Amino acid sequence: MIGNMEKQNTIFKDNLFTRLFWPLMALGLLLVFNLICTQGFFHIEVRDGHFYGTLLDILNHGSKVMVLAIGMTLVIATKGVDLSVGAVMAVAGAVAALLVGQVEHGWIFCDGFTLGGLVPLLNAHQLSWFLPVIAALLVSLVAGFWNALLVAGFRIQPIVATLVLMVAGRGIAQLITDGQIITFTNTGLVYLGNGYFLRVPVSVWIAMGVFTVVAILVRKTALGLFIESVGNNETASFYAGIHSKTIKGLTYVICGLCAGVAGLIASSNIKCADSNNAGLYLELDAILAVVIGGTSLNGGRFFLAGSIAGAILIQTLTTTMYARDVSPHVAAVPKALVIIMVCLMQSETFRNRAAGIFKRSRKRAWSL
Amino acid sequence: MDILEAKNIVKSFPGVKALSGVDFSVRPGEVHALMGENGAGKSTLVKIITGVYRQDDGEIFFNGRSINPGSTREAEACGISTVYQEVNLLPEMSVAENICLGRQPKLFGLIHWSAVRKRAVAALKRLELDLDVSRNLAYYSIAVQQLIAIARALDIDCKLLILDEPTSSLDAKEVDELFTVLGKLRAQGMAIIFITHFLDQVYQISDRITILRDGSKVGTFETSTLARLEMVGKMIGKDPEQVRDMDKKRKLRTSAGRDFLRAEHTGRTGMLFPMDLNIRAGEIIGLAGLLGSGRSETARMLFGVDPPDSGKLIIDGKETVNSSPGKAVSHGIALTAEDRTATGIIPDLTIRENIVLALQARAGILKTYTIKEQHALADTFIKALGIKTPDADQLTKHLSGGNQQKVLLARWLAMNPKLFMLDEPTRGIDVGAKAEIEKVMAELCDKGMAMLFISSEMEEVTRTCDRVVVLRDRRKIGEIAGEQISIQSIMNMIAE
Numbered sequence: 009m010i011g012n013m014e015k016q017n018t019i020f021k022d023n024l025f026t027r028l029f030w031p032l033m034a035l036g037l038l039l040v041f042n043l044i045c046t047q048g049f050f051h052i053e054v055r056d057g058h059f060y061g062t063l064l065d066i067l068n069h070g071s072k073v074m075v076l077a078i079g080m081t082l083v084i085a086t087k088g089v090d091l092s093v094g095a096v097m098a099v100a101g102a103v104a105a106l107l108v109g110q111v112e113h114g115w116i117f118c119d120g121f122t123l124g125g126l127v128p129l130l131n132a133h134q135l136s137w138f139l140p141v142i143a144a145l146l147v148s149l150v151a152g153f154w155n156a157l158l159v160a161g162f163r164i165q166p167i168v169a170t171l172v173l174m175v176a177g178r179g180i181a182q183l184i185t186d187g188q189i190i191t192f193t194n195t196g197l198v199y200l201g202n203g204y205f206l207r208v209p210v211s212v213w214i215a216m217g218v219f220t221v222v223a224i225l226v227r228k229t230a231l232g233l234f235i236e237s238v239g240n241n242e243t244a245s246f247y248a249g250i251h252s253k254t255i256k257g258l259t260y261v262i263c264g265l266c267a268g269v270a271g272l273i274a275s276s277n278i279k280c281a282d283s284n285n286a287g288l289y290l291e292l293d294a295i296l297a298v299v300i301g302g303t304s305l306n307g308g309r310f311f312l313a314g315s316i317a318g319a320i321l322i323q324t325l326t327t328t329m330y331a332r333d334v335s336p337h338v339a340a341v342p343k344a345l346v347i348i349m350v351c352l353m354q355s356e357t358f359r360n361r362a363a364g365i366f367k368r369s370r371k372r373a374w375s376l
Numbered sequence: 377m378d379i380l381e382a383k384n385i386v387k388s389f390p391g392v393k394a395l396s397g398v399d400f401s402v403r404p405g406e407v408h409a410l411m412g413e414n415g416a417g418k419s420t421l422v423k424i425i426t427g428v429y430r431q432d433d434g435e436i437f438f439n440g441r442s443i444n445p446g447s448t449r450e451a452e453a454c455g456i457s458t459v460y461q462e463v464n465l466l467p468e469m470s471v472a473e474n475i476c477l478g479r480q481p482k483l484f485g486l487i488h489w490s491a492v493r494k495r496a497v498a499a500l501k502r503l504e505l506d507l508d509v510s511r512n513l514a515y516y517s518i519a520v521q522q523l524i525a526i527a528r529a530l531d532i533d534c535k536l537l538i539l540d541e542p543t544s545s546l547d548a549k550e551v552d553e554l555f556t557v558l559g560k561l562r563a564q565g566m567a568i569i570f571i572t573h574f575l576d577q578v579y580q581i582s583d584r585i586t587i588l589r590d591g592s593k594v595g596t597f598e599t600s601t602l603a604r605l606e607m608v609g610k611m612i613g614k615d616p617e618q619v620r621d622m623d624k625k626r627k628l629r630t631s632a633g634r635d636f637l638r639a640e641h642t643g644r645t646g647m648l649f650p651m652d653l654n655i656r657a658g659e660i661i662g663l664a665g666l667l668g669s670g671r672s673e674t675a676r677m678l679f680g681v682d683p684p685d686s687g688k689l690i691i692d693g694k695e696t697v698n699s700s701p702g703k704a705v706s707h708g709i710a711l712t713a714e715d716r717t718a719t720g721i722i723p724d725l726t727i728r729e730n731i732v733l734a735l736q737a738r739a740g741i742l743k744t745y746t747i748k749e750q751h752a753l754a755d756t757f758i759k760a761l762g763i764k765t766p767d768a769d770q771l772t773k774h775l776s777g778g779n780q781q782k783v784l785l786a787r788w789l790a791m792n793p794k795l796f797m798l799d800e801p802t803r804g805i806d807v808g809a810k811a812e813i814e815k816v817m818a819e820l821c822d823k824g825m826a827m828l829f830i831s832s833e834m835e836e837v838t839r840t841c842d843r844v845v846v847l848r849d850r851r852k853i854g855e856i857a858g859e860q861i862s863i864q865s866i867m868n869m870i871a872e
């Protein structure tokens with residue numbers, strides 16, 4: 009039997025390249041289109057000591073969806089989905105904005121002494137934004153735990169379970185900010201979404217950092233294998249001795265934390281916490297980025313790099329619309345068209361059909 | 377005159393040539409058994425006939441007309457119906473809905489419910505079944521569900537009925553009922569293709585036998601002229617002498633070690649009555665009993681899938697609680713459960729990942745094995761167990777059933793368990809692979825591993841086990857050891 013097996017299968021294997029091919033192809037085409045049609049799209053200059061240009065804008069503005077998509081990838085790989093990330097962003101932003109204001113007003117007395125030996129290395133200014141950031145991340149971690157509890161602990165369907173926080177989250181954010189839009193001027197917090205490090209926007213560094221940390225976490229430990237295994241066949245994974253509940257729950261916790269990071273960037277971008285609009289509909293962009301990136305909503309194999317590519321593609325589309333002066337009201341239509349194309353090209357059934365039609369029409373042309 | 381004639385069918389999958397030029401024909405009014413080892417190409421051939429796959433080359437004639445079905449629906453329209461190994465109906469819908477699903481009688485564009493019911497009752501009547509068609513399918517036993525699936529297949533005007541392992545989850549009485557029905561259909565002129573691993577059943581029901589091996593046809597034979605041993609020989613490509621050797625009774629083991637696991641009055645409410653059980657290192661314990669007597673439940677309880685809620689469990693001399701499979705695995709206990717698609721194989725992971733899974737689960741998230749170590753491990757087991765694959769990086773879903781079972785065995789053997797529980801490890805597996813698995817079991821046992829073996833085939837239990845625990849109605853009713861073990865003695869105990 010072994011003898012007559014042909015080794016033709018390497019291209020059929022699930023590898024990163026085949027998964028990444030179509031999103032990267034679309035991105036490439038989009039960039040070529042801009043190269044020809046949009047003036048100055050590729051122009052990068054050094055202004056005020058940092059890089060400046062449309063391409064950097066894409067990365068900068070895309071960073072939130074990138075960070076969300078990283079967490080979302082893991083959740084989707086377990087056959088779940090997290091609809092609450094947008095709302096968790098709002099909560100994280102609200103917590104940070106509230107605390108940073110209170111620290112500045114001295115309502116929370118905080119210096120190296122009151123916090124004991126915990127942060128003696130930080131001066132008062134660093135502390136004034138460090139503390140709110142940590143608090144915001146802790147709160148988003150709690151949100152993640154809540155989702156994990158509902159989905160993994162009580163076996164509520166992920167869509168329903170995370171819908172709870174999606175709806176309630178904005179209410180919680182409103183409670184935190186007392187229904188106000190809280191603005192802040194703290195330079196540390198503003199730096200996250202507007203600053204530059206080594207000439208590149210800080211938010212891009214943050215997205216890269218989150219990607220690196222999560223990639224190491226899932227690929228250099230067995231976590232990635234367990235996530236894929238649980239997503240592909242939960243019962244069988246349980247029978248193999250994997251604590252599938254823990255694995256599932258962990259993905260929601262990581263996803264919540266990612267949402268917190270994205271929330272900090274978002275509120276820092278606009279220097280205020282807007283509970284109604286922060287991260288609005290971004291959960292959908294994140295899910296889309298994951299799917300474009302080749303991770304199936306059926307769970308199983310996941311591709312972090314693919315999700316990043318998906319997020320960049322979405323942002324490139326949006327930016328292209330702006331650059332082409334397409335009215336925001338109709339911008340969604342061409343965006344949807346491109347995305348539908350990528351999704352169709354990823355479908356093997358569609359590719360085969362399309363190839364079949366192509367072949368047939370060629371044959372017909374031949375016979376004429 | 378043949379009703380179905382497949383000529384020179386060729387089909388390749390990535391890495392495997394599943395069928396290389398197979399001819400196959402069926403006459404009306406015959407039961408035609410399709411035999412072969414796992415991976416011989418039986419399922420692929422059937423899937424091509426029923427439109428699930430398309431052949432790369434070759435032609436199919438049905439009723440003298442060339443057909444090329446692109447879906448099961450098109451095949452059904454021609455008059456070819458299939459009942460698959462796993463009952464793939466919808467358990468939460470009514471029997472009537474299941475029978476008519478996708479072809480409900482309509483009235484003004486809406487479903488005509490009373491006609492649906494009438495039609496379902498009529499379809500069941502052909503099989504002489506009298507069921508309440510408004511009940512959910514799940515209400516009925518697997519055996520009845522199987523018959524309902526056949527009724528569904530007959531509901532269309534079908535001339536060829538394909539049964540893929542229809543008896544693997546039925547007990548002897550239910551099999552007889554099924555065969556009575558098949559006999560009637562045959563008398564009505566129906567052509568039936570019957571795929572099974574039970575040799576007895578082939579001889580009981582079939583008129584002709586076609587044997588496939590490694591994607592090629594060995595031949596078509598009249599059942600009455602093909603001796604059983606000869607058939608087995610043709611299936612596995614070995615001569616009868618070797619087969620007889622495989623069947624020889626194993627010598628009795630005398631040197632069982634101390635208790636590895638002891639259950640004292642252990643049970644689970646609603647599932648198993650409390651029982652005492654001990655399993656020693658270096659012996660194979662068999663669980664015997666009828667279908668539904670609590671065999672699989674016992675294994676699941678010991679493995680922590682459904683943890684016990686009464687009594688004590690002593691493992692390696694220490695009282696412990698197996699509250700989850702993860703715990704059991706950490707105690708060195710392994711289980712290959714009955715339903716390997718649902719509870720065993722992770723289809724989209726590679727063979728290597730499937731093999732390393734239990735070892736990795738026991739080691740935890742942080743301790744990892746390098747890709748090189750994983751490959752070495754996987755390659756060792758692919759070689760040792762004879763898993764048919766080009767390499768360890770193939771997706772496990774592309775393997776045949778028997779090879780998937782071997783991957784599962786490898787997964788557990790990789791972690792070198794102290795107690796290995798095998799629930800129907802040989803179900804749906806051909807004779808050759810069966811013998812290999814039994815051989816592996818005996819070797820492991822000789823090395824001092826404790827084993828628990830569950831099988832519906834009593835010959836297997838009596839052939840391999842040192843001690844047999846007999847169950848009836850979710851209760852342990854006795855034990856038979858050593859020389860006393862025979863099918864007769866087990867039957868007597870169940871019947872008494």
